[in-house]
Amino acid sequence: MFNALADGHRRGILDALLAGERAVGELVDDLSISQPQVSKHLRVLSEVGLVACRAQGRHRLYRLKPEQLRPLRDWVSSYEPAINARLDRMDDYLIQLQREGDDSDA
Amino acid sequence: MFNALADGHRRGILDALLAGERAVGELVDDLSISQPQVSKHLRVLSEVGLVACRAQGRHRLYRLKPEQLRPLRDWVSSYEPAINARLDRMDDYLIQLQREGDDSDA
DNA sequence: TTGACATATGTCGATATCAGCATATGTTGG
DNA sequence: CCAACATATGCTGATATCGACATATGTCAA
Numbered sequence: 001m002f003n004a005l006a007d008g009h010r011r012g013i014l015d016a017l018l019a020g021e022r023a024v025g026e027l028v029d030d031l032s033i034s035q036p037q038v039s040k041h042l043r044v045l046s047e048v049g050l051v052a053c054r055a056q057g058r059h060r061l062y063r064l065k066p067e068q069l070r071p072l073r074d075w076v077s078s079y080e081p082a083i084n085a086r087l088d089r090m091d092d093y094l095i096q097l098q099r100e101g102d103d104s105d106a
Numbered sequence: 107m108f109n110a111l112a113d114g115h116r117r118g119i120l121d122a123l124l125a126g127e128r129a130v131g132e133l134v135d136d137l138s139i140s141q142p143q144v145s146k147h148l149r150v151l152s153e154v155g156l157v158a159c160r161a162q163g164r165h166r167l168y169r170l171k172p173e174q175l176r177p178l179r180d181w182v183s184s185y186e187p188a189i190n191a192r193l194d195r196m197d198d199y200l201i202q203l204q205r206e207g208d209d210s211d212a
Numbered sequence: 213t214t215g216a217c218a219t220a221t222g223t224c225g226a227t228a229t230c231a232g233c234a235t236a237t238g239t240t241g242g
Numbered sequence: 243c244c245a246a247c248a249t250a251t252g253c254t255g256a257t258a259t260c261g262a263c264a265t266a267t268g269t270c271a272a
Contacts, residue, residue: 082172
């Protein structure tokens with residue numbers, strides 16, 4: 001999962017699918033990467049369950065399966081307190097000073 | 107950033123640092139991976155700004171820099187509506203049925 | 213200074229990854 | 243059936259990655 005998201009193109013595909021179902025060709029146009037690459041990235045994404053597709057005529061419409069992002073969402077959530085922590089509180093501030101000073105008289 | 111998080115050991119290190127500063131040796135014990143590996147993973151994490159370290163004696167104390175997780179948090183947030191969307195709403199439900207039926211009479 | 217400890221770095225081999233290209237598969241219309 | 247379109251798959255070379263090992267760097271204690 002995390003691995004699938006490590007690629008920028010793949011995130012671009014997901015972002016595009018956020019607007020709704022898309023055919024492969026549309027994604028190719030939107031993201032200006034080659035069709036085989038798009039297909040391969042879609043394969044990776046579908047292997048981890050982030051997208052699903054249905055056939056419609058000769059097109060294949062891919063759609064987002066956002067539920068699969070829950071593990072990522074939950075993982076990030078566990079850092080939310082730390083992200084929001086005031087970093088200018090005294091103890092952290094001292095650590096910061098100490099860190100910046102520890103190579104000043106080498 | 108996303109790339110740095112793609113490795114499970116690296117996420118393990120971040121999780122361990124969530125509790126506070128840690129020396130490399132402590133991380134080695136906690137995560138039971140080799141010391142050089144821990145150092146290398148810490149290097150990757152510090153290259154993307156997710157951790158910082160300060161020297162204390164012969165120890166090097168690494169600490170989390172959670173602010174750097176903001177981009178990830180924000181990216182995930184943009185999917186929050188989709189994650190929380192009722193998937194049993196009619197339009198999505200029809201898509202689901204259609205998808206499940208399209209290989210039933212092959 | 214020497215020796216022990218804590219950490220970082222270099223190298224190597226195995227494995228994965230990605231982009232580009234060619235080509236196979238499946239679909240529609242005539 | 244054939245031809246054109248839409249998509250998927252296979253192959254290749256370049257590049258990155260990870261783990262294991264050895265070893266270098268830096269720091270303290272005596």
